[in-house]
Amino acid sequence: MASSGHLKPGEKGGIRVSVDTRGGAGHQYKTVQVQTNIPAAPLTQLSVSLQIKVLTQDGAKQPAKDKRP
Numbered sequence: 001m002a003s004s005g006h007l008k009p010g011e012k013g014g015i016r017v018s019v020d021t022r023g024g025a026g027h028q029y030k031t032v033q034v035q036t037n038i039p040a041a042p043l044t045q046l047s048v049s050l051q052i053k054v055l056t057q058d059g060a061k062q063p064a065k066d067k068r069p
Contacts, residue, residue, distance in 0.1 A: 017048055025054045 007013050017032055030048045038044075 015046070019048070019050065021050075021052050024052045027051055 015032070015034065017030075019028070019030055021028070028050050030050075032046045032048060034044045034046060036042060036044055
């Protein structure tokens with residue numbers, strides 16, 4: 001969700017993204033599509049990269065395997 005409904009030219013905003021990490025481990029790569037009012041790019045794709053660490057029952061971090069697409 002953008003920080004406001006509309007941004008004027010030159011204004012900055014934020015986007016919050018949620019990712020379901022259940023069953024995932026290691027590096028994950030996702031994309032987010034953002035609708036804009038820019039005629040040359042009405043739909044812009046953003047790339048998101050994250051590292052998911054697996055915890056054992058005692059709370060220790062386990063190395064995770066990469067899951068690249």
